Amino acid sequence: MHNRVGRTLLVLSAVLALVTVAPATTAAADTIQTGNSVCSMYVNSVGFGAYCSSGNAYIPTIQPAPPPPTWRDKLNGRPFVPCRDFGIPKGIRLPKAPDGKEWVMRITITDYKLDTYNGGPDAHLERAYVPVDAQDRAQCPFPDYMEQFWRRFEGVYPPPALQVMPTYTPRVNVPAYFTLTPESSEVQTDNTGSLSGLYDDRHNLSMRGMVVEMVVDPGDNTGTFKCRVGVTPLDDPDGYDQTQDPYHQMNPCKHVYKKSSASQPDKMYTVKLTITWEVSYWIGKDAGGWKPIGQANVTAVQRLPVQEAQAIGG
Structure with a gap:
């Protein structure tokens, strides 16, 4: 059971803003027949959508x-x-x-x-x-x-919002865990938690975008590492178990900094993220479920301070 008291969740989206980099051209496209129309769907690094012929x-x-x-x-x-x-x-x-x-x-x-x-x-x-x-x-x-x-009809991906646990300022030699907020890991039409990012009732066609992978360059010249990404439960948005210490967590998306960021520009590491969105579609009551169209990458930059001293409880 996760402890909900005194959580240290902080989303780095304001002071330490994520900056998206120049997008790429169309990553994938597909044409389908749905009901009385033909739809051409597309995926790129900004968003996804469909053009239907009827x-x-x-x-x-x-x-x-x-x-x-x-x-x-x-x-x-x-x-x-x-x-x-x-x-x-x-x-x-x-x-x-x-x-x-x-x-x-x-x-x-x-x-x-x-x-x-x-x-x-x-x-x-x-x-x-x-x-x-x-x-x-x-x-x-x-x-x-x-x-x-x-x-x-079309939609765009939400701005990426990076979460770092157990504290917003990682400590040297203590694992730092990286996740994206649920709101920035999937495209939603409303606040109900629906996985359908776009729904066209005129053609009985749904499309959704979800983050499936994130490649992290922690900025300390140790190389990149890859994280499989799924949408965390709404009651556990950071996927971090407060009842366990930082060395005993289930989340494999982690990095251990060996040096503080004191010598870095602005005393912060530049963390580079490559976020992979997968877009799928669903036609009406199709028993086959969601069918993938393709994937596209969004790149972002995060400035992250790392401290030498470890605070109590941190």
Whole structure:
């Protein structure tokens, strides 16, 4: 049993701020069929999201239910425009666009059949980053009636918040334990603890992001070490057992500093973190559960003081 009295938990997020470094390009992407739509999902070092090729799910209001309207029915004689330009997702790095042009993400619905209610079994989305001017944009117009065929939703990772136990200032020759707060280890839509970071009721699609690994460079030239990371229980956010001393803990994510940080810049070690997010999706009541899309890394820097003297109880 863990002792809840007099815990020394301090989250280093204000005075010793974590600073995220320049993000990378898209780490992974996947296209799936869900209900009456096709969704293209992406993962990068800033966040994740989905672009879906169809509008609201078909829910008949009369019984017996008539067949769902086809894409051709929805068009009502108007032309189908298979492409749409979106802004570049955060975290994507591109070279300077040619003069007079700007970068867009152009998503195109391909291999679709208009006489089906969801574009057909071969419909899928193709993504491209292209520089465009007014003439280029005219090749991919977006009339109002095409809105019903598209849906976009996305989220970003929370700022990483590092916890160091048993004290916020580690002592020489005493193990220091590293964890991330539950709030910064998963993407949540609310305060209920739900593991679904994004939920789109229009397509019955859920997406979530969770930290699965953290590589720590403690800053004392001893090399990096890797920590498998899971979300700690809400009633034990730091994973540290106060009934045990620092030498008898279950958390394997630890480091022992042999020297104080007195000789370091600002008398603090520079701790570098590489945090790996894994993004998964779930379709409706799929018995198969969460299916991974891919992983992306977020890098951060933590300034950490280490003291020579060991305080009582510390």
